[in-house]
Structure formats: structure tokens, C-alpha cells
Amino acid sequence: MVVEKKKKRGKSEAADPQPRGGGSRDHLLCDTMWRRRVGALLLRPRSPLPPPSSTLRRHLPDHQGSDGGNSRKPFIAFVLGGPGSGKGTQCARIASDYGFAHLSAGDLLRNEISSGTEKGELILDIIKQGKIVPSEITVELIRKAMESTDAKRVLIDGFPRCEENRIAFERITGTEPDLVVFFDCPEDEMVKRLLGRNQGRVDDNIETIKKRLKVFESLNIPVIDYYSSRGKVHKINATGTEQEIFGAVRKLFSSLRF
Numbered sequence: 001m002v003v004e005k006k007k008k009r010g011k012s013e014a015a016d017p018q019p020r021g022g023g024s025r026d027h028l029l030c031d032t033m034w035r036r037r038v039g040a041l042l043l044r045p046r047s048p049l050p051p052p053s054s055t056l057r058r059h060l061p062d063h064q065g066s067d068g069g070n071s072r073k074p075f076i077a078f079v080l081g082g083p084g085s086g087k088g089t090q091c092a093r094i095a096s097d098y099g100f101a102h103l104s105a106g107d108l109l110r111n112e113i114s115s116g117t118e119k120g121e122l123i124l125d126i127i128k129q130g131k132i133v134p135s136e137i138t139v140e141l142i143r144k145a146m147e148s149t150d151a152k153r154v155l156i157d158g159f160p161r162c163e164e165n166r167i168a169f170e171r172i173t174g175t176e177p178d179l180v181v182f183f184d185c186p187e188d189e190m191v192k193r194l195l196g197r198n199q200g201r202v203d204d205n206i207e208t209i210k211k212r213l214k215v216f217e218s219l220n221i222p223v224i225d226y227y228s229s230r231g232k233v234h235k236i237n238a239t240g241t242e243q244e245i246f247g248a249v250r251k252l253f254s255s256l257r258f
């Protein structure tokens with residue numbers, strides 16, 4: 001199933017998106033420009049990315065398991081949707097009712113900002129602009145978080161945000177998601193929710209929200225389309241109350257064989 005395009009998501013004028021093939025793509029940078037700026041940071045001598053460690057390998061091969069249960073990889077669900085579509089809210093409920101570890105890419109990046117490192121400053125700068133952090137940084141944070149959980153079911157919330165994220169994840173971890181959940185929400189509803197979130201996030205202001213919506217439309221939707229073409233996407237209507245939406249989520253998760 002290829003996901004219907006933005007018309008169905010009730011686009012508002014707030015986003016003023018550029019056509020995918022044309023117009024200025026500055027706001028769409030996955031990491032081209034930033035790579036230049038952070039070249040030194042990323043290319044600094046450091047140990048090369050290790051091959052999946054034994055802990056991660058235990059999680060990564062086919063999750064059906066091939067050596068008596070010792071090599072089971074966790075069931076991995078990517079959770080996608082526009083900014084404010086309710087990914088974090090629904091993930092918290094899924095984690096609690098279905099025993100998933102909840103790894104939020106945004107939270108992992110924000111934790112890195114709190115560390116006060118040079119990398120943290122770079123991440124803050126990118127998040128303030130609603131752009132996407134270089135994949136090497138995000139995938140490494142996710143890889144470490146996956147390694148440090150024993151959970152057999154993992155939700156990866158807000159990742160992959162662009163094709164480059166997806167490809168880097170698959171290359172570095174050697175695995176793919178078992179399921180992709182897409183919370184489909186109209187833009188005007190997402191804007192309303194974000195402006196009312198009140199959690200002091202540096203990117204919850206109308207200017208940055210507009211940029212995040214454009215980035216979602218231009219870079220994240222192609223990832224959803226990619227997984228749709230592989231039969232992995234389950235789209236959930238993310239309008240209505242949290243409880244109503246969780247009703248649809250429950251239907252999906254109760255039908256899964258982990």
C-alpha cells in the first residue's frame with residue numbers, strides 16, 4: 001500500500017511546502033550542508049563504527065531466532081508521523097500495555113544536548129532550525145540504546161526521518177523494522193497540538209513548526225512510501241481523542257505475533 005499524499009492529511013497553509021522536485025531545498029537538508037559544518041566533528045579520529053556487538057547481534061538476526069533463542073532480534077516497530085501527530089503519546093501507551101521499550105530519537109538527541117558537548121551544541125542548532133541531524137549521530141545513539149535494553153520489542157519513535165536515516169540504520173545495524181506505524185494527522189491539528197504542548201521545547205514555535213512540517217512532507221513521506229511498497233506500513237488515523245486513537249493502536253498491536 002502506497003500511502004496517500006498530503007491532500008489526505010488536510011494540509012494547512014501554515015506549511016507552504018516546496019514542490020518535491022523544485023524550489024529552494026535549504027529547509028530540506030537531511031545533512032548535506034551540516035555535514036560540511038560538522039565535517040571536522042564527524043571525521044575526527046575515532047574508532048570506526050564497530051560491527052554489531054554480540055549484545056546487538058543477539059537482537060539483530062531474524063527475530064524468529066535461529067540458534068535456540070540465543071540470537072533472537074527484538075521485534076522492531078518504527079513509529080512515524082508528522083510533528084505533533086501523537087507519536088510520543090501513543091508510544092508511551094504501547095510501551096506500557098505491550099511491553100515495548102520506547103526509544104525516541106528526538107529524546108536521545110535532546111539528552112545529548114544536555115551533555116553539554118560540542119556535538120550537543122550542533123544538535124541543538126539543528127533542532128532549533130527544524131532540520132535533520134546527521135544520520136551518523138542519530139543512528140549511533142539508537143544503536144547504543146538498543147544495545148542497552150534487553151526488551152524483546154522495541155518502538156523507535158521519530159526515526160527514520162529521511163532516506164539517509166533509513167539507509168544508515170539498515171547499514172549499521174544490519175536489520176530492518178518488522179512494522180512501521182504511521183500516525184496520519186492533518187497539519188492544522190498538528191500545529192494546534194504543538195503550540196499547546198508547553199514543554200519548553202526550542203522547536204515548538206510557529207516558525208520552526210512550519211519548517212518541521214515541510215521537512216516531514218518532503219523527506220519523511222518518501223520513507224513511509226518506501227516501507228509501504230514493502231508492505232510494512234500500518235496507517236492509523238491520528239485525529240480524535242488519545243483514547244480513540246489508542247483504540248486503533250490496540251487493534252493493530254493485539255493482532256501482532258511478536
Ligand SMILES: Nc1ncnc2c1ncn2[C@@H]1O[C@H](COP(=O)(O)OP(=O)(O)OP(=O)(O)O)[C@@H](O)[C@H]1O
Pocket residue numbers: 081082083084085086087088089090106158193194196197198238239240241242243245
Ligand atoms: N489525540 C490527541 N488529541 C489532542 N492532543 C493530543 C493528542 N495526542 C497527543 N496530544 C498532545 O499533542 C502534543 C503532541 O503530542 P506528542 O508529543 O505525542 O506528539 P509527537 O508526534 O511525539 O510530536 P513530536 O514529533 O514533536 O515529538 C502533546 O501536548 C500531547 O499531549
Ligand SMILES: Nc1ccn([C@@H]2O[C@H](COP(=O)(O)O)[C@@H](O)[C@H]2O)c(=O)n1
Pocket residue numbers: 083105106107109126127128130131132133134138157158159160161165203212
Ligand atoms: N531521526 C531524527 C529525529 C529527530 N531529529 C531532530 O529532533 C527534532 C525533534 O524530534 P521529535 O521526534 O522529538 O519531534 C526534529 O525536528 C529534528 O530536528 C532528527 O534530526 N532526526
Ligand SMILES: [Mg+2]
Pocket residue numbers: 087088104106158
Ligand atoms: Mg515526540
